[in-house]
Amino acid sequence: MSEHTVSSYDEELSGIAGRIAEMGGLAESIVTDAVTALITQDLDLAQATIGRDHRLDDLMHDIEMRNVLVIARRQPMGQDLREIMAATRIANDLERVGDMAKNVAKRVIAIDSDLKSKTLAIGVEHMTELALAQLKAVLDAYTRKDAEEAVKVRERDAEIDAIYTSLFRELLTYMMEDPRNITQCAHLLFCAKNIERIGDHATNIAENVYYMVTGKRLLDDRPRMDETGVEDKENA
Amino acid sequence: MSSFSGLARATDPIDQNKATAMENVKIAAEKVQVFYGETHAIKDVSIDIRARTVTAFIGPSGCGKSTFLRCLNRMNDTIDICRVEGRIAIDNEDIYDPKVDPVQLRAKVGMVFQKPNPFPKSIYDNIAYGPRIHGLVRRKSELDDIVASSLQKAGLWEEVKDRLDSPGTGLSGGQQQRLCIARAIAVSPEVILMDEPCSALDPIATAKVEELIDELRENYTIVIVTHSMQQAARVSQRTAFFHLGNLVEVGDTQDIFTNPVDKRTQDYITGRFG
Numbered sequence: 001m002s003e004h005t006v007s008s009y010d011e012e013l014s015g016i017a018g019r020i021a022e023m024g025g026l027a028e029s030i031v032t033d034a035v036t037a038l039i040t041q042d043l044d045l046a047q048a049t050i051g052r053d054h055r056l057d058d059l060m061h062d063i064e065m066r067n068v069l070v071i072a073r074r075q076p077m078g079q080d081l082r083e084i085m086a087a088t089r090i091a092n093d094l095e096r097v098g099d100m101a102k103n104v105a106k107r108v109i110a111i112d113s114d115l116k117s118k119t120l121a122i123g124v125e126h127m128t129e130l131a132l133a134q135l136k137a138v139l140d141a142y143t144r145k146d147a148e149e150a151v152k153v154r155e156r157d158a159e160i161d162a163i164y165t166s167l168f169r170e171l172l173t174y175m176m177e178d179p180r181n182i183t184q185c186a187h188l189l190f191c192a193k194n195i196e197r198i199g200d201h202a203t204n205i206a207e208n209v210y211y212m213v214t215g216k217r218l219l220d221d222r223p224r225m226d227e228t229g230v231e232d233k234e235n236a
Numbered sequence: 237m238s239s240f241s242g243l244a245r246a247t248d249p250i251d252q253n254k255a256t257a258m259e260n261v262k263i264a265a266e267k268v269q270v271f272y273g274e275t276h277a278i279k280d281v282s283i284d285i286r287a288r289t290v291t292a293f294i295g296p297s298g299c300g301k302s303t304f305l306r307c308l309n310r311m312n313d314t315i316d317i318c319r320v321e322g323r324i325a326i327d328n329e330d331i332y333d334p335k336v337d338p339v340q341l342r343a344k345v346g347m348v349f350q351k352p353n354p355f356p357k358s359i360y361d362n363i364a365y366g367p368r369i370h371g372l373v374r375r376k377s378e379l380d381d382i383v384a385s386s387l388q389k390a391g392l393w394e395e396v397k398d399r400l401d402s403p404g405t406g407l408s409g410g411q412q413q414r415l416c417i418a419r420a421i422a423v424s425p426e427v428i429l430m431d432e433p434c435s436a437l438d439p440i441a442t443a444k445v446e447e448l449i450d451e452l453r454e455n456y457t458i459v460i461v462t463h464s465m466q467q468a469a470r471v472s473q474r475t476a477f478f479h480l481g482n483l484v485e486v487g488d489t490q491d492i493f494t495n496p497v498d499k500r501t502q503d504y505i506t507g508r509f510g
């Protein structure tokens with residue numbers, strides 16, 4: 001879009017978009033570190049990752065504050081208004097992504113033993129790769145204001161859900177085979193759930209990007225199914 | 237900045253939900269052109285204005301908002317060099333039909349101006365003036381009733397009921413504007429046109445007039461020209477955006493301000509114009 005008559009208004013908006021980008025990069029890196037710490041059982045890395053989550057909280061509050069000020073000063077309309085709304089919600093989702101990663105990092109410390117079977121962790125690692133790719137794609141879509149890409153991200157979330165469901169079954173099988181696996185598998189299960197939630201946040205962001213760009217809501221026609229096998233059309 | 241110029245657009249403005257507009261059209265304008273001598277001030281404007289709805293006209297200065305508003309009660313007749321073409325119908329009756337008496341029309345379609353313009357008379361006489369000249373009353377008591385109810389509808393009664401004999405010009409700006417609204421109401425109009433009615437008022441007086449507009453909507457069709465987008469967003473249900481004499485886009489106010497279709501509307505409402 002072209003520039004505002006008042007140039008400081010443009011600066012305020014680009015300042016907010018810049019902080020979303022910063023949050024996005026940080027969230028990606030925290031997720032990567034948390035899962036690396038999990039796979040390699042690196043307690044120091046896990047501890048450091050937990051500490052870095054604060055920065056995401058700070059950025060989110062900063063974005064909120066800036067949005068409030070822009071609303072008060074400029075009474076944004078149209079595309080600008082949608083950008084402000086989207087930024088607030090996307091910042092929230094990214095902050096939650098940080099929380100999910102932090103949960104994984106905390107588990108690393110709680111497990112505090114070598115993973116007996118690396119193969120168990122590989123499933124989680126694979127999910128994480130997909131979730132990170134989703135996060136990256138949706139942040140690109142945000143920066144480029146690309147509604148089509150946002151739609152694609154949203155559609156791809158089903159893949160993560162499917163992997164999570166199969167991982168869930170796999171871990172259950174291990175637990176039944178040998179009760180000594182239970183503790184570790186339970187931890188991994190929680191980690192997997194957290195990663196799956198990161199995918200959901202990427203989907204939320206995609207929906208907000210779509211609204212920001214087009215002014216229209218994506219209709220939720222995707223049936224959801226989680227590991228319980230119960231279809232949930234309400235709580236997408 | 238985009239490079240749109242004054243190129244004439246397709247006749248039909250964007251109307252985000254035209255289908256429902258058919259139901260309760262109060263004023264229908266079709267292919268209206270207005271010329272001031274050589275100046276083509278309104279270009280082929282067609283719009284349906286809904287009954288008991290507040291419609292806001294927005295757009296940059298000089299785009300023709302006031303000109304088009306004045307067409308709706310033939311106020312342009314009083315400007316010598318002004319020529320109006322096309323058709324404007326209220327309740328399906330052509331208001332430019334030679335049989336129509338402009339004075340009667342203006343009783344049906346009242347107007348409130350930018351600067352409050354009370355007559356240099358008492359508050360009472362300001363309101364009584366219209367009903368008297370239109371011969372709406374026989375007895376003094378009827379006139380008293382109209383004065384009281386008009387002031388009540390305009391939300392001014394409590395403030396002035398004890399000084400109806402004092403001059404209207406002695407009221408505050410905001411009170412004067414509500415007096416002018418009361419004066420417009422006194423002749424039982426069906427439509428009230430307002431041309432930037434709050435531009436000379438402070439925020440509190442503005443809020444009172446806006447509150448009043450919202451109440452009046454129940455009984456009147458209101459068209460308001462405003463240069464404040466926030467005001468349009470607050471008081472209207474429908475918004476029409478004019479640019480260089482063209483009606484560019486008309487739609488539900490909520491759509492115009494959150495998701496306008498035309499690039500020119502977007503640029504204007506977001507503060508990116510020229």
Ligand SMILES: Nc1ncnc2c1ncn2[C@@H]1O[C@H](COP(=O)(O)OP(=O)(O)O)[C@@H](O)[C@H]1O
Nearest residue numbers: 272275277296297298299300301302303304315
């Ligand atoms: N009485 C008039 N005589 C000549 N030109 C006029 C007159 N009134 C308005 N115009 C011209 O018509 C155009 C539209 O003006 P107006 O309707 O007052 O715009 P707006 O109310 O949107 O600011 C402008 O170019 C203006 O100069």
Ligand SMILES: [Mg+2]
Nearest residue numbers: 301302303461
């Ligand atoms: Mg004007």
